[in-house]
Amino acid sequence: MDDKLIIGGHEFNSRFILGSGKFSLEMTDKVIKNGGVEMATLALRRANVGGSENILDYMPEGITLLPNTSGARNAEEAVRIARLARAIGCGDFVKIEVVHDSKYLLPDNYETVKATEILAKEGFIVMPYMYPDLNAARDMVNAGAAAVMPLAAPIGSNKGLSTRDFIKILVKEIDVPIIVDAGIGRPSQACEAMEMGVDAIMANTAVATASDVGLMATSFRLAIEAGRKAYLAGLGRVLEYKAEASSPLTGFLRD
Amino acid sequence: MIKVDRSFSHMEYVEGMEQTPHDIMDTVLKERAEYDYNKYTENDVRRALNKEFADVEDFKALLSPAAMPFLEEMAQKAKGITRRYFGNSVTMFTPLYIANYCENHCVYCGFNCYNKIKRAKLSMEEIETELKAIAATGLEDILILTGETRSKTSVEYIGEAVKLAAKYFKLVGIEVYPMNTDEYRYIHECGADYVCIYQETYNPDKYETLHLRGHKRIFPYRFNGQERALLGGMRLVSFAALLGLDDFRKDAFATGLHAYLIQKKYPHAEISFSPPRLRPIINDASVNPNDVHEPQLLQVMTAYRLFMPFAGITISTRERAGFRDNVIGICATKMSAGVSTGVGGHIGEEKGDEQFDISDPRSVEEVHQAITEHGCQPVYNDYVRV
Amino acid sequence: MILNGEKVELKAGQTVYDFLCGLDYNINRIAVELNYEIIPREKFKEITLTEADVMEVVTFMGGG
Numbered sequence: 001m002d003d004k005l006i007i008g009g010h011e012f013n014s015r016f017i018l019g020s021g022k023f024s025l026e027m028t029d030k031v032i033k034n035g036g037v038e039m040a041t042l043a044l045r046r047a048n049v050g051g052s053e054n055i056l057d058y059m060p061e062g063i064t065l066l067p068n069t070s071g072a073r074n075a076e077e078a079v080r081i082a083r084l085a086r087a088i089g090c091g092d093f094v095k096i097e098v099v100h101d102s103k104y105l106l107p108d109n110y111e112t113v114k115a116t117e118i119l120a121k122e123g124f125i126v127m128p129y130m131y132p133d134l135n136a137a138r139d140m141v142n143a144g145a146a147a148v149m150p151l152a153a154p155i156g157s158n159k160g161l162s163t164r165d166f167i168k169i170l171v172k173e174i175d176v177p178i179i180v181d182a183g184i185g186r187p188s189q190a191c192e193a194m195e196m197g198v199d200a201i202m203a204n205t206a207v208a209t210a211s212d213v214g215l216m217a218t219s220f221r222l223a224i225e226a227g228r229k230a231y232l233a234g235l236g237r238v239l240e241y242k243a244e245a246s247s248p249l250t251g252f253l254r255d
Numbered sequence: 256m257i258k259v260d261r262s263f264s265h266m267e268y269v270e271g272m273e274q275t276p277h278d279i280m281d282t283v284l285k286e287r288a289e290y291d292y293n294k295y296t297e298n299d300v301r302r303a304l305n306k307e308f309a310d311v312e313d314f315k316a317l318l319s320p321a322a323m324p325f326l327e328e329m330a331q332k333a334k335g336i337t338r339r340y341f342g343n344s345v346t347m348f349t350p351l352y353i354a355n356y357c358e359n360h361c362v363y364c365g366f367n368c369y370n371k372i373k374r375a376k377l378s379m380e381e382i383e384t385e386l387k388a389i390a391a392t393g394l395e396d397i398l399i400l401t402g403e404t405r406s407k408t409s410v411e412y413i414g415e416a417v418k419l420a421a422k423y424f425k426l427v428g429i430e431v432y433p434m435n436t437d438e439y440r441y442i443h444e445c446g447a448d449y450v451c452i453y454q455e456t457y458n459p460d461k462y463e464t465l466h467l468r469g470h471k472r473i474f475p476y477r478f479n480g481q482e483r484a485l486l487g488g489m490r491l492v493s494f495a496a497l498l499g500l501d502d503f504r505k506d507a508f509a510t511g512l513h514a515y516l517i518q519k520k521y522p523h524a525e526i527s528f529s530p531p532r533l534r535p536i537i538n539d540a541s542v543n544p545n546d547v548h549e550p551q552l553l554q555v556m557t558a559y560r561l562f563m564p565f566a567g568i569t570i571s572t573r574e575r576a577g578f579r580d581n582v583i584g585i586c587a588t589k590m591s592a593g594v595s596t597g598v599g600g601h602i603g604e605e606k607g608d609e610q611f612d613i614s615d616p617r618s619v620e621e622v623h624q625a626i627t628e629h630g631c632q633p634v635y636n637d638y639v640r641v
Numbered sequence: 642m643i644l645n646g647e648k649v650e651l652k653a654g655q656t657v658y659d660f661l662c663g664l665d666y667n668i669n670r671i672a673v674e675l676n677y678e679i680i681p682r683e684k685f686k687e688i689t690l691t692e693a694d695v696m697e698v699v700t701f702m703g704g705g
Contacts, residue, residue, distance in 0.1 A: 022705075045702045182705075
């Protein structure tokens with residue numbers, strides 16, 4: 001079946017986007033292979049002097065890199081980080097992440113919209129991480145976002161789809177891909193999100209903190225595929241027991 | 256001003272018509288052409304009824320013949336949704352026809368330019384007298400109508416009438432010829448907040464054969480009217496197909512999709528539907544599957560409700576009192592009262608002939624009482640203009 | 642000059658390229674900001690550093 005995820009004109013067969021943090025570098029390749037991952041995020045940091053190990057050396061061929069702007073506290077910093085990431089030379093994708101709340105680490109939608117607008121104009125394929133707010137999502141799309149990445153729950157919390165109802169609204173109203181990011185703790189939660197009609201899942205902590213990291217990557221791949229297929233199949237009807245209305249509403253109709 | 260006749264392509268703009276993007280029209284026409292309502296099954300309808308929000312696919316199923324046996328369930332569900340979004344309130348309004356001159360030849364319409372009817376146009380003094388008489392009944396929401404011709408009823412004339420109406424009414428709408436954005440902006444500044452435009456049919460080929468003369472012949476200009484009204488600052492836009500002119504299921508689908516896409520593009524827009532129908536010929540031996548009987552009309556109205564829970568639905572005085580009084584509890588949220596479709600006519604003699612016969616001639620007071628008796632709350636206005 | 646927030650010794654007449662290679666940086670894995678302006682890799686050999694320069698050198702690491 002031809003069911004591609006299309007972001008900024010690029011096609012993907014996989015709907016599992018991997019956050020690459022918290023893994024030992026040697027595991028990266030296995031997790032990506034087991035997960036069927038075609039896109040993985042990276043963060044930027046100051047480079048130490050000397051030819052130290054680099055995560056790029058552990059990324060399999062053909063994987064699309066999605067640098068994030070983690071550490072940015074406002075639009076200006078996000079733009080600076082994105083430009084630096086592009087200068088390393090790994091394509092035009094960028095995940096905007098603006099957080100200036102150190103307690104809950106919730107994204108700042110307002111600053112994110114501003115950064116989206118600037119970077120989209122510079123030719124970036126912009127994927128903003130966001131709190132699932134319909135108005136903000138519309139602003140991001142109007143600003144040129146190629147996808148939106150609403151959080152399911154506070155980052156790293158593994159709490160699952162706490163924002164379910166609001167993500168459903170985005171699925172209904174927003175035309176660019178919806179990628180649930182942050183908070184997904186179990187494959188079953190990823191599966192449920194996919195059944196709801198979101199286009200892809202990004203997970204990191206849930207895989208990285210499993211006892212068997214490779215096996216968990218496989219599990220997420222299968223769960224995401226299952227949810228996607230269920231969504232495409234159209235969930236079966238649920239027969240509900242309904243008492244016959246004592247006075248039907250349609251009794252007045254004529255001709 | 257250019258005279259448009261049959262030699263004009265109905266799909267091309269004429270001079271003076273503002274052109275806006277065709278994205279929504281292209282989608283609606285394509286989807287309408289591809290909508291095959293016979294492929295939907297009982298299971299598709301059940302699935303749609305089970306969902307919290309009906310999507311476009313569900314809307315198609317709900318408008319299909321397969322949904323007819325589920326009309327009672329659709330009505331039950333629609334009633335719950337209407338209660339949730341509108342409480343039990345029903346807004347009352349009345350239309351005021353201030354002129355019936357028309358340049359269009361629409362083969363189905365009583366106002367069309369070849370019909371030998373009494374034509375008239377109210378002066379500002381006459382309009383004010385009518386407005387005062389209507390305001391005295393307690394109504395606060397008024398719809399100003401004309402036939403469609405700029406030569407007899409200019410934008411300035413309509414603007415002046417709107418200014419007067421805004422003096423006596425809290426909410427003023429217009430149902431006149433489609434205008435350009437700057438003209439809508441002017442009418443909005445005069446005091447109008449909503450615009451009704453009926454597309455009649457969303458089948459362009461059929462449209463061409465029904466609209467032989469006049470500016471209305473130009474399909475895309477009419478289609479994009481709601482969008483221009485919103486760009487001009489109007490708050491609410493209303494959509495309608497005259498059900499029965501062409502395949503009513505396809506036209507009802509296109510109407511809903513048109514409104515849906517407008518709301519998607521302009522999230523602040525308030526949306527309303529009117530479901531007028533051509534009545535089938537009763538006792539006709541050849542039963543036409545596309546005839547719109549009362550059950551089909553209710554199907555369309557409840558499908559609109561399930562697809563667009565927040566949209567207003569206005570029920571016409573073309574329908575009998577018994578139908579109107581029952582659908583307000585289920586899906587309709589707005590109904591007219593004390594209606595005259597002739598020019599003027601709210602005091603003494605009508606100056607010009609009627610557009611169509613009405614089936615519910617009740618006064619404001621009678622309609623008020625009927626709404627109350629059906630467990631709903633009559634509302635005269637729920638809007639403060641700022 | 643300042644590199645990643647710390648004072649470092651600079652040899653006279655060094656270009657960006659010379660300087661980075663001298664510190665064993667893998668040129669294809671980094672991005673360089675000089676005085677808050679990004680320097681494209683092609684220009685590394687054209688720009689000569691001075692004592693007053695402030696340089697940031699960044700690379701990728703794992704992150705979500």
